[in-house]
Amino acid sequence: MATVLADTKHVAMADFKGKVDPDWCPGCGDFGVLAAVQKALVDLQIPNHNVVTISGIGCSSNFPGFINTYGMHTLHGRALAVATGLKLANHELTVLVTGGDGDGFGIGGNHFVHSMRRNVDLLYIVMDNQIYGLTTGQTSPTSRIGMKTKSMPFGNIEAPVNPISLALAAGATFVARGFSAEQKHLTELIKQGIQHKGFSFLDVFSPCVTYNLDNTYQWFRPRVKKLEDDPVHDPTDWMAAMGKSLLWGDEIPIGKFFERTDLPTLHGAEPVLNAGPLLHGDSRIPPDVARSFVEELT
Amino acid sequence: MKQTFTIAIGGAAGQGVATPGDIFAKIFSRRGLHLNAYNAYQSIIRGGHTFLTIRTGPEKVTNMGDRLDLLIPLNQDAMNRHLGLLTNGAACIFNAETIKPGAAAEGVALCPLPVSKLADITRNKVAQNTLAVGAGLSMMGIGFQAVQEVFTEQFKKKGEAVVSENVGIARAGYDYATANFKPFARPLPMTGNRYAVLSGNTAMAMGGAAAGVKFYCAYPMSPSTGVLHWMAAHARKAGIMVRQVEDEIGVVNMAIGAAHAGVRSMCATSGGGFALMSEGLGMSAMMETPVVVIDCQRAGPSTGVPTKTEQGDLWQMLGAAFGDYPRVLAAPLDIGDCFKIIPEIFNIADRFQCPGLVLCDLLLSEGRLSVDPKDLDFAPVIDRGELITTVTAASGTHDNGGYKRYKITESGISPRAIPGVPGYTHTAATDEHEEDGVLISDEFTNPTKRRAMMEKRMRKVAGIEAVVSPPALVGPRNAEITLIGWGSTKGVIEEACEILSDQGISANQLQIRWLVPLHGEAILDILKDARHTIIVENNYSGQFARYLRSETSYVPNGYIRKYDGEPFMPHHIVEAVKEQLGGTTRLSVPAHEILV
Numbered sequence: 001m002a003t004v005l006a007d008t009k010h011v012a013m014a015d016f017k018g019k020v021d022p023d024w025c026p027g028c029g030d031f032g033v034l035a036a037v038q039k040a041l042v043d044l045q046i047p048n049h050n051v052v053t054i055s056g057i058g059c060s061s062n063f064p065g066f067i068n069t070y071g072m073h074t075l076h077g078r079a080l081a082v083a084t085g086l087k088l089a090n091h092e093l094t095v096l097v098t099g100g101d102g103d104g105f106g107i108g109g110n111h112f113v114h115s116m117r118r119n120v121d122l123l124y125i126v127m128d129n130q131i132y133g134l135t136t137g138q139t140s141p142t143s144r145i146g147m148k149t150k151s152m153p154f155g156n157i158e159a160p161v162n163p164i165s166l167a168l169a170a171g172a173t174f175v176a177r178g179f180s181a182e183q184k185h186l187t188e189l190i191k192q193g194i195q196h197k198g199f200s201f202l203d204v205f206s207p208c209v210t211y212n213l214d215n216t217y218q219w220f221r222p223r224v225k226k227l228e229d230d231p232v233h234d235p236t237d238w239m240a241a242m243g244k245s246l247l248w249g250d251e252i253p254i255g256k257f258f259e260r261t262d263l264p265t266l267h268g269a270e271p272v273l274n275a276g277p278l279l280h281g282d283s284r285i286p287p288d289v290a291r292s293f294v295e296e297l298t
Numbered sequence: 299m300k301q302t303f304t305i306a307i308g309g310a311a312g313q314g315v316a317t318p319g320d321i322f323a324k325i326f327s328r329r330g331l332h333l334n335a336y337n338a339y340q341s342i343i344r345g346g347h348t349f350l351t352i353r354t355g356p357e358k359v360t361n362m363g364d365r366l367d368l369l370i371p372l373n374q375d376a377m378n379r380h381l382g383l384l385t386n387g388a389a390c391i392f393n394a395e396t397i398k399p400g401a402a403a404e405g406v407a408l409c410p411l412p413v414s415k416l417a418d419i420t421r422n423k424v425a426q427n428t429l430a431v432g433a434g435l436s437m438m439g440i441g442f443q444a445v446q447e448v449f450t451e452q453f454k455k456k457g458e459a460v461v462s463e464n465v466g467i468a469r470a471g472y473d474y475a476t477a478n479f480k481p482f483a484r485p486l487p488m489t490g491n492r493y494a495v496l497s498g499n500t501a502m503a504m505g506g507a508a509a510g511v512k513f514y515c516a517y518p519m520s521p522s523t524g525v526l527h528w529m530a531a532h533a534r535k536a537g538i539m540v541r542q543v544e545d546e547i548g549v550v551n552m553a554i555g556a557a558h559a560g561v562r563s564m565c566a567t568s569g570g571g572f573a574l575m576s577e578g579l580g581m582s583a584m585m586e587t588p589v590v591v592i593d594c595q596r597a598g599p600s601t602g603v604p605t606k607t608e609q610g611d612l613w614q615m616l617g618a619a620f621g622d623y624p625r626v627l628a629a630p631l632d633i634g635d636c637f638k639i640i641p642e643i644f645n646i647a648d649r650f651q652c653p654g655l656v657l658c659d660l661l662l663s664e665g666r667l668s669v670d671p672k673d674l675d676f677a678p679v680i681d682r683g684e685l686i687t688t689v690t691a692a693s694g695t696h697d698n699g700g701y702k703r704y705k706i707t708e709s710g711i712s713p714r715a716i717p718g719v720p721g722y723t724h725t726a727a728t729d730e731h732e733e734d735g736v737l738i739s740d741e742f743t744n745p746t747k748r749r750a751m752m753e754k755r756m757r758k759v760a761g762i763e764a765v766v767s768p769p770a771l772v773g774p775r776n777a778e779i780t781l782i783g784w785g786s787t788k789g790v791i792e793e794a795c796e797i798l799s800d801q802g803i804s805a806n807q808l809q810i811r812w813l814v815p816l817h818g819e820a821i822l823d824i825l826k827d828a829r830h831t832i833i834v835e836n837n838y839s840g841q842f843a844r845y846l847r848s849e850t851s852y853v854p855n856g857y858i859r860k861y862d863g864e865p866f867m868p869h870h871i872v873e874a875v876k877e878q879l880g881g882t883t884r885l886s887v888p889a890h891e892i893l894v
Contacts, residue, residue, distance in 0.1 A: 047720070069723055085563070113544075284676075
């Protein structure tokens, strides 16, 4: 995500305080993600009116209501499509897309894959709790095999999607994973994701304390290992990143898996935007151009 | 009766039906003749059968008409299918070496071309087509100068050699016909006018450009794809961002995203794609972010007949997305109107911050019509409504949180700030919300606020009704018959009325362009004096008749419907009217005589 130059006014934490407090369950991992996003925006000094937070539907998709930026709380699974249109119409805006694993990898799976191959310049944060929360606890696309939920009471028999491998395969140019209990680390990843020019994917372990009793804070804490602490990890090496993405079990990597900066963003590759954002363009077709359109038909 | 002349070219897909069609169309429009072209084709890239009719004349031509004057079959199949349609005075030009004519009606001129003697068919695979075009133009009494000009233009991209080869072949066909075939009784006249010839899809795309559309996206779907093609080809010159998206769900959401940022945004599809867009329209209405969606109807249900026309999506449009919300829905009346309707509907959608739906169909989308270039107005009125794009004295400065995006107003319209404006941050949500955008769907549910927001949005309906003009009756007031149609049937009903009047049955026409708002009261007022009313539409169940009844309780005297995939021809309506006046039936379903 490209950064909009900060206005002269100092941007403070209070600027991003939402009109209402989050109504997530006490202990929900999403609180940590919200705090980290607010902190990252302050650190980067991006004024709130230049930020658009766009979500789908679900617990974590209530996010735009809890932060003071421009927001769009759209349809289930459609946030990335909406965000793509918005970014192309005004690429000077910083676009954050927030949502959950069901929203992004289930109902929104198609847009997820295509947004990555397009290299749309935005940061997509998935608060991944491996469960459907707002519908009171059903299996999600990232639920592990064997997990018992209301929709699969005898245990899930479907293999979960691996969001990191999928993002790498689909061509995301920034791929990272965070843990909502690792605030400083998460804030750093969000800042990098915002600054990256292109599609930044950030999968965040954000435990659901009400419906997912398998993947809890206690479960994650001993397992997560920061890639930044691995002296041989090279985030420019796609093959190595793919290898790391497959690790799951006693050791689960978090941090930046992969980043490449040599590819144009979607808006950067489109000559129509050379003159600046569409929003600022003249809405009238110049008379000589209009005449040429009609002449083609005579 | 107006003077018209109709050419039909039939052959397999890939045999080159389109090029002779383009050449005829260009020659006619440059002679100042009006024309209407319709291509009956199949969902096949090579093979099968396509049948292009081009009808031309000095007066406005609005439909394919009832009569063929010149048939050019490019293969035996086309000859077998269509020779029987020709009547006294018509001619059929064909390749004498590959096609056997069969029995023709009395007075039909069979004009065999000795193709291999006139052109080198080993070099030019479509020589028979070019010869036939040359021969036909000679019989119509058009000077070779005009023919040469258009051929030169048609092939100039392929180089000098190709141009001279094709002009040579056309000349051979022209001269052979001059020497051997009888010219048509009435040569085609010339006028001082010069027309643009375009399809409804091109017209809607250009109308979008004229309206100031800056974002267009689509997923390819017949018969709407032409809009995408024009947009994509002209995007850079027009400064329009054009994207091809993974599916129609993505299309409508992307279009709404762009619209939300503050630009005019449009997309087009057909019924199947529109079904996928349905949920998105509710979002446009709930967030109050205007977007224009075009549905080019084809014969359904489901995949249906992708290359055939129908007016079968009306109830889908009326019922698209759940819940109650304001929408506008318009059906263009002809190809010229396809252009004009787009800026109009954008102004309403923008002003009332709601989705605008255009209900076109294959007949207009892919048909072609001559239009006066003056009618393609690239400087229409643009009304963006109450849009806040910068902080001004009028919009005021707001402390964070002070701006009410969904302010409750008398008109139901709340000034809309776009992202990027300092001090106006807010969240637009698909959940129900209060004036400042905060959700009232979870922690803060509140029946009083919910009611107030529903009423605020729905108040826009009355405002929309006030800015859209009611339909009007065309023709003699006290006519024996009133024909009621909507959208693309305008031209054919108009001609049916003329034919009926010529035959001593006075007829008038009520054509509906705006479906929502319908103006039911005004329609009832018009129809209260009508003597015998018949609703004409291109679907099985009488979708408009049922809609009119649901809105007004009005029941007409009869119905004429067609759902075979092909459009009405004037005689279908004329004969059905007579049948119904005779009292034998109240529902006529004309049979399509052309085998396509």
